[in-house]
Structures are given as structure tokens and as C-alpha cells.
Amino acid sequence: MMNNAFSRPANAIHYELLHQTPLGPQHVSSSGTATFLIEEKLERQSQLAIKVGDEVQTGQKIAPFADRPAYFVSSVTGTVAAVHPQTGDFGKQYTAIEVTLSETEELAEGPETLEPTLTCLNEWLAGTPGKPPLHLFEAVDHGIHTLVVAGVDADLLVATNQYIIKSEMHAINRGIDVLKEATGVGSVAIAVPRDLVQGFGHTSADTLKAVAPEYPAAQPRLIVYEAFGQEIPAEKSCEEMGYAFFSAEAVASIGKAFDSGRLPYEKTLTLVDKNGRKNIISARIGTPIADVLAAHRIETGHKDRLILGGPMTGFAIYDEQAPIEADTDAILVQDAADVSLVSDYPCVNCGECVRVCPTRVPVNMLVRFLEAGQYEDGAELYDLYSCVDCGLCSFVCIARIPIFQYIRLAKYELSRLTEAEASDAQ
Amino acid sequence: MRSEKMFIVSHAPFWHNGSNVADRHYGMLMAAMPAVALGIVHYGMSAVAVVALAVSTAIFWEWLMCRISKRPVTVADGNAALLGLLFAMLIPATTPWWVVMVGTLLTVVIGLHIFGGIGSNPFHPVAVAMMMLMVSWAEFLDFNAALVHYNFTFNAVFPLSLSKNFGSAAVADFSSLNLLLGRQVGGIGSTFGLGLIGGGLYLMAKRYIRWEICLSFLASIFVTALAFHLAAPDQYAGPMFHLLTGYTLIGAFFLLPESASSPVNPIPMLIYGAGAGIMTMLIRNIGNYYDGVLLAVLLMNLVNPLLDKIRPKALGKVA
Numbered sequence: 001m002m003n004n005a006f007s008r009p010a011n012a013i014h015y016e017l018l019h020q021t022p023l024g025p026q027h028v029s030s031s032g033t034a035t036f037l038i039e040e041k042l043e044r045q046s047q048l049a050i051k052v053g054d055e056v057q058t059g060q061k062i063a064p065f066a067d068r069p070a071y072f073v074s075s076v077t078g079t080v081a082a083v084h085p086q087t088g089d090f091g092k093q094y095t096a097i098e099v100t101l102s103e104t105e106e107l108a109e110g111p112e113t114l115e116p117t118l119t120c121l122n123e124w125l126a127g128t129p130g131k132p133p134l135h136l137f138e139a140v141d142h143g144i145h146t147l148v149v150a151g152v153d154a155d156l157l158v159a160t161n162q163y164i165i166k167s168e169m170h171a172i173n174r175g176i177d178v179l180k181e182a183t184g185v186g187s188v189a190i191a192v193p194r195d196l197v198q199g200f201g202h203t204s205a206d207t208l209k210a211v212a213p214e215y216p217a218a219q220p221r222l223i224v225y226e227a228f229g230q231e232i233p234a235e236k237s238c239e240e241m242g243y244a245f246f247s248a249e250a251v252a253s254i255g256k257a258f259d260s261g262r263l264p265y266e267k268t269l270t271l272v273d274k275n276g277r278k279n280i281i282s283a284r285i286g287t288p289i290a291d292v293l294a295a296h297r298i299e300t301g302h303k304d305r306l307i308l309g310g311p312m313t314g315f316a317i318y319d320e321q322a323p324i325e326a327d328t329d330a331i332l333v334q335d336a337a338d339v340s341l342v343s344d345y346p347c348v349n350c351g352e353c354v355r356v357c358p359t360r361v362p363v364n365m366l367v368r369f370l371e372a373g374q375y376e377d378g379a380e381l382y383d384l385y386s387c388v389d390c391g392l393c394s395f396v397c398i399a400r401i402p403i404f405q406y407i408r409l410a411k412y413e414l415s416r417l418t419e420a421e422a423s424d425a426q
Numbered sequence: 427m428r429s430e431k432m433f434i435v436s437h438a439p440f441w442h443n444g445s446n447v448a449d450r451h452y453g454m455l456m457a458a459m460p461a462v463a464l465g466i467v468h469y470g471m472s473a474v475a476v477v478a479l480a481v482s483t484a485i486f487w488e489w490l491m492c493r494i495s496k497r498p499v500t501v502a503d504g505n506a507a508l509l510g511l512l513f514a515m516l517i518p519a520t521t522p523w524w525v526v527m528v529g530t531l532l533t534v535v536i537g538l539h540i541f542g543g544i545g546s547n548p549f550h551p552v553a554v555a556m557m558m559l560m561v562s563w564a565e566f567l568d569f570n571a572a573l574v575h576y577n578f579t580f581n582a583v584f585p586l587s588l589s590k591n592f593g594s595a596a597v598a599d600f601s602s603l604n605l606l607l608g609r610q611v612g613g614i615g616s617t618f619g620l621g622l623i624g625g626g627l628y629l630m631a632k633r634y635i636r637w638e639i640c641l642s643f644l645a646s647i648f649v650t651a652l653a654f655h656l657a658a659p660d661q662y663a664g665p666m667f668h669l670l671t672g673y674t675l676i677g678a679f680f681l682l683p684e685s686a687s688s689p690v691n692p693i694p695m696l697i698y699g700a701g702a703g704i705m706t707m708l709i710r711n712i713g714n715y716y717d718g719v720l721l722a723v724l725l726m727n728l729v730n731p732l733l734d735k736i737r738p739k740a741l742g743k744v745a
Contacts, residue, residue, distance in 0.1 A: 225741065234742035302431040305440060312439040318432070332440070339434050340442035345500075346545040348447060351636070351690030359741035364690055365734075386740035391439035398445045399545070405437040 025282035034286030035323035036072040041093035042085040060108035075265035075284035110262040116181040130250030131327040145242040151192040152218035155310025158330040161248040175255030176204040216390035234385035270330040290320035303336035312391040342402040353393035370406040451504030460621030465614035469519030484510025487534035515615025518572035580609035586716040589663040605670035626679030635683035638695035646703025673719035687727040694733035
């Protein structure tokens with residue numbers, strides 16, 4: 001039932017390297033529509049500054065709300081066909097803007113001037129391919145001292161940022177210069193797979209950090225631990241400890257924008273077909289995934305699984321028409337025969353999860369609390385917050401308990417609780 | 427949504443290493459086969475009858491408990507069959523049918539299901555059942571009495587009773603080789619040293635059981651027995667004798683490492699195994715019973731949750 005790629009032993013999972021720079025990304029075009037998602041809740045149509053039938057141009061910045069600064073950069077020329085609310089994972093609220101493409105493409109004027117300031121970056125490039133987390137620098141007392149450009153992808157099979165770091169170093173250097181000036185950050189480091197450190201050319205970064213090939217070493221908390229030698233306290237995030245992670249693609253997009261004066265909208269991503277074959281492709285943000293699959297002749301069938309992101313931490317989606325977003329680094333298609341299912345079998349305490357856990361969380365005990373909904377006890381007694389969300393515990397669980405899902409759910413519920421308490425206190 | 431085909435939407439990870447609980451149980455059943463086979467060679471059809479009855483009734487009790495407690499019937503995972511087989515391996519081939527049935531009932535119902543089924547048993551279910559039988563009907567489990575009508579080519583006295591009653595000289599003619607080859611009386615599947623060791627190695631290689639537990643137990647038996655032997659060579663038999671007689675080997679590879687009732691962290695596993703070895707030897711040499719493995723298993727099962735609190739500090743945990 002499972003082919004070899006799906007049954008590798010837990011202690012031997014390695015990130016794959018792109019050994020030579022692959023041929024330039026194969027471009028995929030949209031067949032007729034593009035959808036843009038904005039992380040804002042649409043309550044009433046009257047909030048909108050745009051309406052169905054409005055013309056949009058390629059590269060045009062559009063702020064769809066009259067009362068909010070949120071915006072997107074249209075990657076196509078066409079007319080707005082629909083604007084509707086959409087709900088994502090964990091109840092996240094989006095507003096979706098659907099655009100029907102017109103026959104001819106018209107390029108919008110770029111921003112008049114792009115200045116290396118945080119305000120300017122936020123105004124034009126917050127949704128650029130790679131989705132730079134500029135908000136990390138917005139808080140007055142952010143305390144960010146190191147900007148880490150991740151030339152590694154945290155999940156398996158995904159090779160997007162590894163590809164960018166090999167092929168777009170020029171743009172990355174430019175992006176680093178811009179970010180240094182805009183944020184005043186003290187130090188910039190590039191994280192690359194250990195095997196690529198040798199022969200790495202000159203960069204604008206201050207240091208180069210090697211990332212071990214064993215999954216999940218490319219996960220930000222583990223990069224800080226292994227490469228910077230600092231153990232991030234379980235309750236703190238990387239940014240709270242002064243490390244801001246930007247994907248290589250985000251930095252390259254910023255660099256390209258400053259080089260060309262136009263807003264980038266071409267997303268690079270890894271497409272993995274049902275046989276595990278990898279392709280680096282590029283497509284405009286907003287392109288329906290169905291178009292990408294069609295262009296690569298990947299047929300999907302009933303009970304297949306369509307995953308955004310990698311096999312360990314990605315999210316399965318139900319709709320082929322879902323668009324490529326600024327942070328969609330991979331599309332993974334899994335055949336119905338390879339879909340591994342979870343079970344409601346109880347934990348038999350075999351200890352595989354404890355042995356595989358990269359952060360030494362007592363998963364066997366934790367999952368007993370999480371199954372019972374005792375999230376706070378799980379966090380206090382059994383190190384819930386030491387978890388770095390790698391999913392290995394679920395991968396090796398012989399009872400096939402959805403451990404990782406319990407952990408994500410627990411963190412989400414606890415964050416809601418904290419938010420509710422914070423708002424009560426006010 | 428927009429088409430008839432529907433995708434499976436589930437949560438990460440989307441890969442699994444392919445392991446499952448049933449494989450583990452069937453692997454353990456296979457690993458036990460050589461030892462059972464020699465038991466059948468020694469004891470003939472009565473051993474076949476006991477094994478068949480134990481396995482089938484254990485499965486039946488499991489099925490019944492699943493039905494009564496309105497839970498999905500989990501007979502197919504092989505757990506009940508494994509428990510039935512392990513129970514049969516510990517008892518004499520002449521055990522009456524009703525003792526076998528009561529034994530598997532105690533194993534599956536009292537040992538396992540009243541605690542909540544697989545994964546929730548604080549003790550090894552078979553050890554629980556065996557101790558209850560030993561308290562209630564010791565005469566059926568006395569190997570010397572039970573196997574008196576068999577004619578063997580080897581000394582047909584239970585070795586541990588000889589050493590306990592008559593000192594180490596009485597067991598001088600049990601060579602390690604003979605013990606390894608199963609030339610001793612005992613439970614149906616607990617006397618064939620080589621078979622049990624082979625099964626144990628297979629299970630450790632497949633990572634179905636943890637070497638930390640097995641090896642620390644055997645090492646601790648060896649060291650403790652050696653200490654007794656050196657202190658009073660006439661009274662206490664040597665370490666090899668204790669390693670290869672009674673339930674030592676079946677305990678090391680099939681009873682102690684049972685996952686729900688044993689620790690998962692490295693240091694607790696070592697303490698767990700070593701503690702069971704010391705307790706076994708104390709009971710054998712000083713206590714009342716001939717063999718102490720089952721009691722040692724139960725005792726260490728009892729302290730397992732405490733032991734497992736010794737664990738490495740998680741990443742980012744403030745001390």
C-alpha cells in the first residue's frame with residue numbers, strides 16, 4: 001500500500017539537496033481566473049472600496065477595504081468577479097477577491113519611488129512572494145538583533161528556498177542591503193544546508209550558518225539552538241528572543257522590487273507529484289492550483305490528498321480552485337493509495353515518539369493530557385511549548401494517534417484562552 | 427465543491443513510517459514460536475491442547491469484553507492471541523482445561539480490560555493472572571507434580587526447586603548447554619533457552635522491545651546471582667544456572683518489556699530491568715517461591731510510573 005518514499009525509518013529522515021541548480025523554474029499561467037486572499041474578515045459588503053466589475057491591472061496595488069490598510073498586489077489584468085468571506089484553518093478569516101482575466105495584459109505603474117524604509121516596505125511589499133514578516137520590526141521595543149535569511153525549507157521535499165538561494169543570490173544581497181537599512185538590524189545571517197556552505201560566494205550577510213541535513217534541523221527554533229547556540233525558552237518565540245526569520249524568497253523579492261522598481265508577483269514553489277517527483281515551478285500569486293496541476297499533467301482523483309506545504313507540516317485542502325498565496329512554498333499531491341489515516345486506537349506507551357522527538361518532549365505523557373482536553377496541565381507538566389511542530393511523533397506512532405493535531409489544537413486553544421484573558425483584563 | 431471528486435482533508439503529517447500495533451503483536455507471536463515448538467516436542471499433544479485452548483479462549487474473552495463494553499472489537503490486533511500464548515508458555519502442559527480458561531479470563535479481563543484495555547494495563551496481564559493462579563491453585567502449577575508422568579532423557583525435576591531445596595551441588599549436572607537446548611522441565615514455552623534468546627534478538631532488532639530493559643535485567647540477574655554464589659557457593663547456584671532456568675528468559679524478552687507497563691526513557695528502563703533482576707534473585711535465593719520473575723515483574727510494573735519521571739530536560743525548559 002505504501003511505496004518506499006512513504007515508509008522510511010524515523011531515524012533516517014534527511015532533507016534532500018538540490019544537487020545542481022535545476023533548470024529555471026517552469027512557469028505556469030492561469031487559465032482564466034485569479035483569487036487573492038487577504039487576512040481580514042469581511043463583515044459587510046459596504047466595507048469594501050472595490051466592487052464587482054472593477055478593472056485591475058497587473059502589478060497594481062489594491063486596498064479592497066475602505067477602512068483598513070490591508071492590500072494585495074494584483075498579478076493579473078482583468079475584472080473583479082466576486083468578493084466573499086472565506087474561513088481557513090483554525091477559524092482564520094479571509095476575504096477572497098476573485099478576478100476574471102482579460103485577453104490583454106496591462107502593466108500597472110510601479111510605485112513612484114521605493115525607499116529602504118520600513119514604512120515604504122510595509123506599504124508596498126508586505127504581500128510580496130515569500131511574505132516577509134515585516135510586522136516583527138514594527139513594535140517599538142521589538143528587540144530584534146539578528147535577521148536570519150532562511151535558505152533552507154523547514155519541511156521535507158520542499159526545495160523552494162534552497163532553489164532561491166542558489167539561483168537568486170544577487171537579488172538576495174540587494175534585499176539584505178535594503179532590509180539592513182530599513183530596519184537597522186544589527187546582524188544578518190544566511191542559513192543554508194551544511195553541504196552547500198562550501199563554495200558559497202560573497203554575500204551581504206554578516207555570517208553564514210550551516211544547517212544539519214537531519215529533519216527537522218531547518219526549523220527556526222532549532223536553527224537558533226544549533227547554529228547560534230542559544231536555547232529559546234519554551235514559552236518564548238524566536239522573535240521575542242531577537243531572531244527574525246525571513247525566507248530567502250521574501251528577501252529576494254524585496255531585492256527584485258528595488259532593482260526593477262516593480263512589485264513582484266511571481267511565486268516560486270515546489271511541486272511534488274504522486275510519484276514523489278519534484279519540480280521547481282513559478283506561477284503568479286492567485287493562480288488556481290488546478291491550473292498548476294493541469295500544466296504538469298497531474299491528474300487528481302477521488303480520495304486523493306492535495307497538500308499545501310510539505311508532508312510533515314503542510315495543510316490539506318479540499319478545493320483545487322484554491323489559489324497560490326504569497327507563502328505557498330509547495331504543492332504536494334498524494335494518491336489515494338498512499339494516504340495514511342489516523343486511528344482512535346489508544347496509546348500503548350511504546351515510546352517511539354519520545355525517542356524521535358528532537359526537543360525531548362515526553363510525548364507519551366503529553367498526549368494523554370491532550371486527548372482529555374487538559375491543555376494547561378499538558379503545557380505545565382509535560383513541556384507542550386518545547387514542541388517545535390515537526391510532526392515526527394505522529395509519523396512514528398504505531399497506534400497512529402493524531403498526536404501532532406492534538407498538539408496544534410492545544411496550542412491554538414491555549415492561545416485563545418490567553419487572548420480572552422488579556423481582553424478580560426482590559 | 428465544484429466537482430464530484432472529493433479530496434481527503436486531514437492534518438499533518440501526511441506520511442507515516444508504516445508501523446502499526448498489529449505488526450508488533452504478530453512479530454512477538456512469531457518470536458515465541460521456537461520456544462513453543464520445543465515445548466510441543468517435549469510434551470506432545472497435551473501441550474498443543476493447552477496452547478490452542480489458551481489462545482482461543484483469550485481471543486474469546488477479548489471479543490466478549492469488547493462487546494460488553496461496547497467498544498470496537500480489536501481481536502485482529504493480535505494482542506489477545508499474544509497474551510493467551512504467553513500464558514500458555516508459562517504453565518505446565520498438564521494444566522487442566524478449566525485452569526487454562528480461568529487463567530486467560532484473569533489475563534484478559536482482570537489483567538487488561540478492567541483497566542481500560544490495551545495500553546492502560548499497569549501490570550503485565552499474564553503476570554497478574556499467573557500470580558492469582560499461584561495463590562489459588564499452586565498444585566496445578568507445580569512443575570514437579572504436574573509433569574511426573576512424563577519420561578524424559580534429562581533430569582525431570584524443576585531445576586529451581588532442586589537448587590532451592592538442596593543447594594548448588596544438586597544442580598551441578600545441569601550444564602548451560604543442556605539448559606540452552608531446553609533439557610529441563612518447566613512451562614510449555616519457557617525452557618528452550620536458545621529459542622527464547624533467538625526470539626528476543628529478533629524482537630530487539632525489530633525494535634519491538636527495548637534492549638535496555640532486557641539486557642539490564644539479564645545483567646542484573648547475572649551480577650546478583652554471582653554475588654550470592656560467591657558469598658555461599660554451596661548454597662546458591664551460579665549465575666548461568668539462574669539465567670537459563672525458570673522464567674528468566676521469557677521474562678526478559680516477553681514479560682518485562684511489555685510496553686504499557688514499562689518505562690520509555692533510557693535511565694528508567696535500565697533501573698527497571700536491573701531492579702527486576704535483583705528482586706528475582708532475592709526471591710529465588712531468600713524468598714519462599716522457587717521462581718521470582720513474575721513477582722519481580724509485578725513489583726517493577728508498580729514503580730514504573732515513578733521511574734519514568736526521571737527524564738531528560740526538554741529543549742527550552744527553564745530548569
